[in-house]
Amino acid sequence: MITKHVLILGGGFAGLECAKRLRSETIRVTLVDRWNHHLFQPLLYQVASGALAMTEIAQPLRSILADQKNVTTIMGDVVHIDLPAKQVKLKDRVIGYDFLVIALGAKTSYFGHNEWSQHTLGLKSLDDAMAIRKKVLLAFEKAESTLDSAETEKLLTMVVVGGGPTGVEMAGSLAELSRVVLKEDFRHIDPTQARVYLIEAGPKLLPVFPGGLPDYTRDRLKTMGVTVQLNCPVKEVGEGYVIAGDQRIESEIIIWGAGVEASEVTRTLAGIPLDRGGRIEVRPDLSLPGYPEVFAAGDIAALTDKNGVKVPGVSPAAIQMGAFIAHSIQNERIDGARPAFGYWDKGSMATIGRSAAVVSFAGIQMRGFIAWLMWLFVHLVFLMNMRNRVSVFLHWAWSYFTWQRGARVIQSSRDP
Amino acid sequence: MITKHVLILGGGFAGLECAKRLRSETIRVTLVDRWNHHLFQPLLYQVASGALAMTEIAQPLRSILADQKNVTTIMGDVVHIDLPAKQVKLKDRVIGYDFLVIALGAKTSYFGHNEWSQHTLGLKSLDDAMAIRKKVLLAFEKAESTLDSAETEKLLTMVVVGGGPTGVEMAGSLAELSRVVLKEDFRHIDPTQARVYLIEAGPKLLPVFPGGLPDYTRDRLKTMGVTVQLNCPVKEVGEGYVIAGDQRIESEIIIWGAGVEASEVTRTLAGIPLDRGGRIEVRPDLSLPGYPEVFAAGDIAALTDKNGVKVPGVSPAAIQMGAFIAHSIQNERIDGARPAFGYWDKGSMATIGRSAAVVSFAGIQMRGFIAWLMWLFVHLVFLMNMRNRVSVFLHWAWSYFTWQRGARVIQSSRDP
Numbered sequence: 001m002i003t004k005h006v007l008i009l010g011g012g013f014a015g016l017e018c019a020k021r022l023r024s025e026t027i028r029v030t031l032v033d034r035w036n037h038h039l040f041q042p043l044l045y046q047v048a049s050g051a052l053a054m055t056e057i058a059q060p061l062r063s064i065l066a067d068q069k070n071v072t073t074i075m076g077d078v079v080h081i082d083l084p085a086k087q088v089k090l091k092d093r094v095i096g097y098d099f100l101v102i103a104l105g106a107k108t109s110y111f112g113h114n115e116w117s118q119h120t121l122g123l124k125s126l127d128d129a130m131a132i133r134k135k136v137l138l139a140f141e142k143a144e145s146t147l148d149s150a151e152t153e154k155l156l157t158m159v160v161v162g163g164g165p166t167g168v169e170m171a172g173s174l175a176e177l178s179r180v181v182l183k184e185d186f187r188h189i190d191p192t193q194a195r196v197y198l199i200e201a202g203p204k205l206l207p208v209f210p211g212g213l214p215d216y217t218r219d220r221l222k223t224m225g226v227t228v229q230l231n232c233p234v235k236e237v238g239e240g241y242v243i244a245g246d247q248r249i250e251s252e253i254i255i256w257g258a259g260v261e262a263s264e265v266t267r268t269l270a271g272i273p274l275d276r277g278g279r280i281e282v283r284p285d286l287s288l289p290g291y292p293e294v295f296a297a298g299d300i301a302a303l304t305d306k307n308g309v310k311v312p313g314v315s316p317a318a319i320q321m322g323a324f325i326a327h328s329i330q331n332e333r334i335d336g337a338r339p340a341f342g343y344w345d346k347g348s349m350a351t352i353g354r355s356a357a358v359v360s361f362a363g364i365q366m367r368g369f370i371a372w373l374m375w376l377f378v379h380l381v382f383l384m385n386m387r388n389r390v391s392v393f394l395h396w397a398w399s400y401f402t403w404q405r406g407a408r409v410i411q412s413s414r415d416p
Numbered sequence: 417m418i419t420k421h422v423l424i425l426g427g428g429f430a431g432l433e434c435a436k437r438l439r440s441e442t443i444r445v446t447l448v449d450r451w452n453h454h455l456f457q458p459l460l461y462q463v464a465s466g467a468l469a470m471t472e473i474a475q476p477l478r479s480i481l482a483d484q485k486n487v488t489t490i491m492g493d494v495v496h497i498d499l500p501a502k503q504v505k506l507k508d509r510v511i512g513y514d515f516l517v518i519a520l521g522a523k524t525s526y527f528g529h530n531e532w533s534q535h536t537l538g539l540k541s542l543d544d545a546m547a548i549r550k551k552v553l554l555a556f557e558k559a560e561s562t563l564d565s566a567e568t569e570k571l572l573t574m575v576v577v578g579g580g581p582t583g584v585e586m587a588g589s590l591a592e593l594s595r596v597v598l599k600e601d602f603r604h605i606d607p608t609q610a611r612v613y614l615i616e617a618g619p620k621l622l623p624v625f626p627g628g629l630p631d632y633t634r635d636r637l638k639t640m641g642v643t644v645q646l647n648c649p650v651k652e653v654g655e656g657y658v659i660a661g662d663q664r665i666e667s668e669i670i671i672w673g674a675g676v677e678a679s680e681v682t683r684t685l686a687g688i689p690l691d692r693g694g695r696i697e698v699r700p701d702l703s704l705p706g707y708p709e710v711f712a713a714g715d716i717a718a719l720t721d722k723n724g725v726k727v728p729g730v731s732p733a734a735i736q737m738g739a740f741i742a743h744s745i746q747n748e749r750i751d752g753a754r755p756a757f758g759y760w761d762k763g764s765m766a767t768i769g770r771s772a773a774v775v776s777f778a779g780i781q782m783r784g785f786i787a788w789l790m791w792l793f794v795h796l797v798f799l800m801n802m803r804n805r806v807s808v809f810l811h812w813a814w815s816y817f818t819w820q821r822g823a824r825v826i827q828s829s830r831d832p
Contacts, residue, residue: 036553036557053470053471054469055469056469060601062598062601062602066600069603072604073560073603074561075554075557075560075561076561092561093561137452141452144491145491145492145508145509182478185482185489187485187489188488
């Protein structure tokens with residue numbers, strides 16, 4: 001029996017789904033990820049704002065795949081992909097393959113201003129989320145100790161850049177943290193005086209949502225105490241400040257949720273066309289031009305699908321791509337003909353805060369409490385395969401009724 | 417109305433209990449801690465071995481004390497205590513007091529070999545526990561990747577120094593991690609081949625436990641796969657090895673649970689008698705000789721109580737001392753006469769592993785499953801005031817039936 005070796009780079013939604021589906025006895029799978037865990041990224045902002053513990057949205061890849069004996073998991077950093085030689089170079093070894101699935105995801109993009117990264121906080125990994133949590137909680141601690149009112153004001157100013165779902169969810173969550181959760185905890189400062197800015201370069205929040213949902217989101221955030229600034233592109237970021245539009249805001253906490261670009265490994269792929277964000281321009285079957293044995297999936301792939309839809313960088317798309325590739329590999333036909341990928345749009349949803357969300361699905365728009373319940377339900381179902389679902393549900397139920405947050409622990413007192 | 421200012425240094429069991437009890441309207445309390453949270457230290461080893469998430473055993477001091485409006489919490493490091501001037505110097509400010517309660521706890525002691533600290537892992541703070549977790553999980557990851565069998569053996573060797581409750585619980589937990597939890601997760605290495613050493617200088621484990629409990633503990637740990645070495649004092653610790661007795665053990669993971677000494681701040685107390693471990697030799701009322709307005713409580717205090725019992729460094733003693741001091745301050749008599757502290761021994765318990773613990777209480781000895789159930793019950797009751805109790809209970813129940821551990825996430829892939 002001939003065994004084929006499938007090498008999957010990345011254990012995110014695309015890579016993990018692909019690995020899970022490759023259950024054929026004739027296929028041996030190696031899954032490489034730089035972390036030891038799969039991360040449920042849509043809830044990362046809740047870790048950043050202390051609503052969930054990091055273990056509730058992350059699970060070791062090894063334990064997810066423990067029963068699937070044809071899969072080997074390796075923790076390692078991908079350094080270089082040599083397509084003609086069919087080899088992938090990790091830091092400490094080289095791995096060959098028969099099929100390669102590149103699913104390394106995206107990283108925070110600063111639109112050519114990489115120097116801004118040192119003054120801002122991204123939100124892509126658990127490390128990022130824990131760094132935000134620590135910086136925010138320490139800012140309140142420092143403000144409680146300082147007697148300088150300008151310093152206090154600066155400490156209690158938080159800026160979120162980017163009006164997409166990440167920015168909206170993060171800003172809403174920070175507003176609730178300061179205005180409700182921490183309200184009674186301090187004696188010298190009034191946490192409700194904290195300012196949360198949400199800054200967006202374009203004319204509206206959540207631009208992919210239809211109808212009145214962007215305006216509803218803006219109004220709702222304003223009610224929650226967020227200062228929403230539209231048509232306000234960031235011009236400069238430095239140590240302790242950001243200049244957006246004509247305004248200079250003094251803040252140590254500048255959270256960057258404005259954009260993503262593909263993992264830099266794509267730049268090492270000689271001769272493969274990339275889009276402006278460094279994403280691989282895949283063929284309709286998700287393979288790379290000239291390399292039918294190599295696929296790309298998830299945020300690292302750029303594709304307009306067979307129905308003319310530009311596939312968005314969201315987790316349902318990544319999961320669908322991962323499953324599609326696994327199917328192609330397992331059903332490889334002798335004539336090499338493969339079907340084209342079609343994205344099934346399951347709609348979009350974003351939560352703004354307690355009892356408020358927006359949902360858009362198949363032409364239907366929803367907002368408010370019902371949308372929020374839908375958001376809750378969908379996220380719990382998606383966490384289904386993780387045992388953490390029960391824990392998350394209890395955490396949320398407890399937070400809903402008590403307005404408390406359980407994960408407000410600063411791990412290290414040393415300054416970042 | 418005259419208000420007295422009570423300054424409490426340390427938010428551990430002693431300091432927090434004291435703060436909670438000082439509810440008089442004529443008393444203003446300031447609680448200083450270097451962390452922002454109270455830590456349930458008896459379960460710290462479970463965080464280290466990935467059984468519990470760090471937020472399940474830690475809770476922000478601010479939220480515990482949010483409703484007690486006479487208490488101000490400050491996050492800060494104590495640098496110096498000036499008893500004659502009635503002032504405490506923090507890094508960034510000076511605080512005066514009418515009453516002072518020193519409850520700064522203990523730190524890991526290397527018995528004069530402080531240079532060993534850089535090669536070993538302590539277990540006193542959340543940072544310590546997270547460092548152990550990361551190092552242990554990364555060792556398995558590295559072992560899975562390496563082809564060098566000597567390197568594999570070294571990576572899969574873990575050494576716990578100290579046969580007290582911390583060492584026993586840690587060693588048992590590591591043995592279960594490798595022999596059961598991780599059993600199915602790897603393809604190249606066999607986690608059950610990992611070696612866990614428990615090294616004790618004296619002739620038995622858990623020396624404070626009576627009768628056959630120390631021998632039972634040793635036998636049980638051996639059954640679980642722990643290599644127990646008694647009468648085996650550590651002679652040298654270096655980068656990647658430990659020499660204990662006549663044996664040299666190659667290991668990157670050397671966990672130090674052998675002893676504690678008082679926080680170094682006690683050395684700044686001019687003219688106050690300290691014992692060999694740097695603990696303050698308090699008077700029978702827990703005050704400092706010559707300073708009736710200053711008290712010490714918890715692991716930082718050394719006392720033989722009114723019944724001739726040497727008060728041990730355990731959490732029930734710390735809680736009793738904190739409560740006793742609060743009572744003394746609130747009921748201060750004009751003639752200055754105060755009662756003497758008496759320790760109420762609630763017994764000792766330690767868990768060895770799944771379904772196995774030892775309990776000693778009022779002359780009764782218990783072991784095995786019933787003792788383990790008692791251990792579970794007592795620890796859940798003690799966590800009662802934290803909301804985390806439900807979460808911990810579910811976590812344990814889930815782990816008991818599935819043998820899985822939820823907190824096996826490595827936060828950062830970069831090497832320590």
